[in-house]
Amino acid sequence: MRFQALLLSLIILTSFLITGxxxxxxxxxxENPAFEQINTSPSLFVKxxxxxxxxxxxxxxxxxxxxxxGLTEKINQxxxxxxQAASVNxxxxxxxxxxxxxSETALISETKVDDLPLLVCxxxxxxxxxxxxxxKQLSPLMNSEQIVFELNSGSRWPxxxxxxxxxxxxxxxxxxxxxxxxxxxxxxxxxxxAGSFEVGEIYKTGDLIKAMLVSSSNDAAAAIIENFGExxxxxxxxxxxxxxxxxxxxxxxxxxxxFINQSTANxxxxxxxxxxxxxxxxxxxxxxxxxxxxxxxxxxxxKLLSVNRFAGQPDFIxxxxxxxxxxxxxxxxxxNINGKIILSIVLGADDSFKETEKIKSFIxxxxxxxxx
Numbered sequence: 001m002r003f004q005a006l007l008l009s010l011i012i013l014t015s016f017l018i019t020g021x022x023x024x025x026x027x028x029x030x031e032n033p034a035f036e037q038i039n040t041s042p043s044l045f046v047k048x049x050x051x052x053x054x055x056x057x058x059x060x061x062x063x064x065x066x067x068x069x070g071l072t073e074k075i076n077q078x079x080x081x082x083x084q085a086a087s088v089n090x091x092x093x094x095x096x097x098x099x100x101x102x103s104e105t106a107l108i109s110e111t112k113v114d115d116l117p118l119l120v121c122x123x124x125x126x127x128x129x130x131x132x133x134x135x136k137q138l139s140p141l142m143n144s145e146q147i148v149f150e151l152n153s154g155s156r157w158p159x160x161x162x163x164x165x166x167x168x169x170x171x172x173x174x175x176x177x178x179x180x181x182x183x184x185x186x187x188x189x190x191x192x193x194a195g196s197f198e199v200g201e202i203y204k205t206g207d208l209i210k211a212m213l214v215s216s217s218n219d220a221a222a223a224i225i226e227n228f229g230e231x232x233x234x235x236x237x238x239x240x241x242x243x244x245x246x247x248x249x250x251x252x253x254x255x256x257x258x259f260i261n262q263s264t265a266n267x268x269x270x271x272x273x274x275x276x277x278x279x280x281x282x283x284x285x286x287x288x289x290x291x292x293x294x295x296x297x298x299x300x301x302x303k304l305l306s307v308n309r310f311a312g313q314p315d316f317i318x319x320x321x322x323x324x325x326x327x328x329x330x331x332x333x334x335x336n337i338n339g340k341i342i343l344s345i346v347l348g349a350d351d352s353f354k355e356t357e358k359i360k361s362f363i364x365x366x367x368x369x370x371x372x
Contacts, residue, residue, distance in 0.1 A: 116144050117368035119340065125149050126358040131157055131328065131348025134265035135359055138334075138341040142277050148342075148363070153265040156248050157347045160322030162263070162330050163256035164212045165271060167221050168282050170236045175228060177206035180296060187223035191257055195219050195304060200297070207293035213286040214311070215304040216321060218255040225254045244270045259326035265345040268332060272343055276334075283318030283334065287311060309353045310335075317341070321352070331356055337363045 119137045132152035138145050183201045195217035197203075208224055211217035225233040230253075237251040246267035252260040263271075275282055285291065289312030294301045310316040310333055317334035331352035333344045342363050349355045 116146055119146055119148055119363075119366045119368055121148065121362065121366040123362060123365045126362045128346070128355050128358060129350060130346050130352075130355055131155070132265050132345075133347065133355070133359075134269055134343070134345045135363070136269060136343045138273070138276070138343055140341060142273070145273075148366075150265065153345075154248070156262045156264055157330075158259040158324060158327035159256060159261055159263045159268070159347070160324040160327040160330055161216045161218075161256040162268065162320050162322040162332055163251065163254060163261045164216065164221060165275065165282070165320045165332070166237050166240065166251065167224070167254040168209045168212055169271075169275060169279055170233065170240060171205055171209055171224050172279055172282065174233075174236055175205050175224065177204065177209070179205045179227070181205060181208060181223050181227050183219065183223050184226060187219050187226055190218045190222040190255065192216075192218040192255075194307070197223075202296040203293060204296070209282070210285050210291045210293055211304055213282060213320065214288060214291045214306045214308075216307050217304075218257060221255045241267075244274055246270055256322055257324060259324060265347060268345050269343060272332060272334065272345075286318040286320060287316050310356070329353075335360060335363075340366075340368065 116137060116139050128151070130151065132155050134150045134153040135148040136145050137148060180202050181204070183197045183199055183203070185199050188197055188199050194215040195211040197211075197217070197219045203220075203223075205224060208217075208220040211220040233254060234251055237254070241249045241251070244267075246263065249263040249267045250260060252258045286308070288306060290303050290305050292301050292303050306312070308319065308321050308331075310319070315335050315337060317336055319331065319333035322330035328348040329346075329350060329352035330348070331344070331346045333346075333356050335342045335344065337360060340363070342360075344356050344359045346352045346355050346359075
């Protein structure tokens with residue numbers, strides 16, 4: 001009986017750790033519109049979504065145990081800093097005149113700052129005309145980050161051609177860069193003329209990725225997915241989104257022309273981090289002011305100009321533009337500002353470049369004092 005009682009206690013404790021964590025990312029059909037999108041997505045995505053979500057719940061349970069240990073160690077290691085913090089005048093701490101973090105501070109959110117000098121900003125947060133934004137400082141070692149500020153970063157929004165970042169990743173991983181693609185009539189007929197492709201031309205997938213990321217060519221995206229199989233390709237996009245825990249993201253097609261292609265600034269940040277770690281070559285392509293592609297049949301090369309105003313600038317690391325009427329101007333941009341890697345995501349702007357310039361100016365005034 002004692003053994004049975006002990007076993008029952010262990011089962012209850014394990015169940016509590018796995019399911020009892022109060023996570024803001026627990027989802028239900030009523031609370032989260034992403035489930036409405038899932039119902040219309042391929043069944044394969046539904047399976048992957050729930051398996052990924054279950055895995056995340058287990059991980060959260062494990063983190064509950066380690067978090068308390070880590071916090072105790074952090075307090076012991078940084079007693080001097082905490083004593084200084086105790087003397088802070090908190091009446092002014094969260095005023096408009098002194099912006100240290102948003103409510104999602106580095107110490108109480110998912111943000112990790114183990115190897116980052118914390119960014120302290122003493123000027124007003126810029127007045128941005130956007131539907132959503134997220135600004136983060138990222139670690140050069142890709143193992144920590146700090147939220148600088150955000151607005152509606154968890155709200156879904158049409159992403160337009162930001163879609164092509166995922167399209168490029170799936171192309172690189174599932175097809176490779178050297179497969180030869182013939183430009184078909186239907187691909188050339190895709191809305192938008194970026195790339196100036198002609199029917200019957202032959203390009204390697206690597207060059208079509210260049211056209212997608214630099215000139216935002218819909219024809220290039222359509223040609224790739226047509227060769228791979230449309231349903232199969234979209235399945236891969238949804239599977240990757242589930243793998244990256246982009247639970248608020250849905251893809252209907254690979255170009256971004258559909259307003260049903262939606263995501264959040266938080267989810268897009270996860271995608272950018274994945275690209276940084278696994279496909280830095282894609283970011284390198286996206287930062288070019290112009291690129292050269294080679295047509296195999298004629299053996300002629302030609303240049304394509306970037307639609308990104310920041311492309312070619314020394315501090316620009318990479319990114320992607322996006323626009324359809326329903327979305328307004330979207331922009332993902334990575335910068336190296338005064339030695340700090342800054343991720344800026346702007347959704348639903350009238351002028352995404354103008355709003356991003358405001359963000360850059362704000363970051364340039366921030367400092368990184370050594371606290372630990």
